[in-house]
Amino acid sequence: MEADPSHTWTIAEIAAEFGVTHRTVRHYEEIGLISPERRGSTRVYHRRDRTRLALIMRGRRLGFPLEEIRTIIDLYDVPRGRRSQLEYVLSQIEQRRCDLEQRRADLDAALRELDAFEAGCQAELAAMTVR
Amino acid sequence: MEADPSHTWTIAEIAAEFGVTHRTVRHYEEIGLISPERRGSTRVYHRRDRTRLALIMRGRRLGFPLEEIRTIIDLYDVPRGRRSQLEYVLSQIEQRRCDLEQRRADLDAALRELDAFEAGCQAELAAMTVR
DNA sequence: CTTTACGTTTACGTTAACGTCAAGCATCCA
DNA sequence: TGGATGCTTGACGTTAACGTAAACGTAAAG
Structure with missing residues (x-):
């Protein structure tokens, strides 16, 4: 919803936006699903973090465990410079698609x-209504 | 796969067929998802139990928690004799569909x-191949 | 007749995914 | 300046969904 690509968010804003607690957001960071910037000790969330959060939430709605979600979203960030890497990513994509x-x-x-x-049930209901 | 409607199965057969441990099958019984017959202390599984197990397993593949799976499969067994019951079931169905x-x-x-x-990725790969 | 296979209950252990304090900085604002 | 607010880091608690081990019954098989 934010056009400015350099816009940042606090943990409270991020948590509210995705309808989770800040504990949940921190948990996702603990297990390496997101890695917000730090200013001093304070977390600063960028658009990249929001993108990943959105993918995480969809994975959750689909009932995937977080570990599996990690492999999915990490796939989108694997370096693809070398042919072997690209081919690996493509094979993983097939896997996911299956x-x-x-x-x-x-x-x-x-x-x-x-x-x-x-x-x-509708038929039963209709039968009841008739008699 | 069994035509005979009176055929029964042991816990080992059931577990093997659905690719789970007997502990898992017993767990589902503990929380009331299935209720096999007892002969003495031994569990005897009927086609009804297999049907429910199949629904449970599909629910699992879809990532539903067991409690939610319970409400789903129990829906198919709610008595629908009275109009009010039928209407309740129909409303639940809509809920599930959403x-x-x-x-x-x-x-x-x-x-x-x-x-x-x-x-x-395919495009990237093609570009690499060309040069 | 005792070993082997399969079944049972009881009960504590484990992993995932957070929840829930507690205690401590930093900053804004009346 | 002294709350109030918001952020931080521990660290222990909780629930779901089983795993795992102990200890025992039973029935066929060698």
């Missing part, structure tokens, strides 16, 4: 079952 | 980002 598509298959199956179940 | 669709949105976003990132 995982995500498996999940989507499960999700779609769950949604279809829910639809069928709802239709059944 | 949740699942939010997840699918997140999942699709993640997949699209992955696609874009892969395309970028």
Whole structure:
């Protein structure tokens, strides 16, 4: 929402924005998911940190453990200067895609079952209404 | 895979089939996710238990906590004799659908980002190959 | 008849992901 | 200047989802 690329945020602002406590934000730093700048002892968050936080939160909504989230978002930051590195990243991408598509298959199956179940309930309800 | 509806399974068979330990299966019983028959002190699993286990495992793959999985699969077993019960179930179904669709949105976003990132990497690789 | 295989309960241990104090600086503001 | 506010670092507590070990029953198999 901020256009200025040099804008920074405090831990309170970041926590409020993502709907978590500052303890949570610090926990993510402890395990190396983010690494805000320090001014003195105070943490200063940049856009890069917000980007990573957003990815973390989405990973959480999807139910991924933080360790797995780390491998995912770190993938976007791996240096890709050499061909071997690029090829490694590409292989990891395939890996991730498989995982995500498996999940989507499960999700779609769950949604279809829910639809069928709802239709059944609606039918029952209609039958009750009639009599 | 078993046609006979009266077929039963031991805990070892069930655990092997779903790729978990017997401790896990017992844990699910402890928290009331399944309730196998008892013959003496020995657990006897029926098709109903397998069905629920399958739902549990899918919930796990989707990253749901067991408590949430319970509310989901119990929904399929709520008595729906009275209109009020049916209406409650239908409202719960809507609730679940919202949740699942939010997840699918997140999942699709993640997949699209992955696609874009892969395309970028492929382009980089191609540029390296050319020069 | 005792070993082996499989089952049971009880209970403490472990890991992840934070929650929850406590105690201490820094700064703003009336 | 003296709270109030906001930030910091410990460090112990908690919940979920099992792991793991002990100690015991039972039934088939050699």
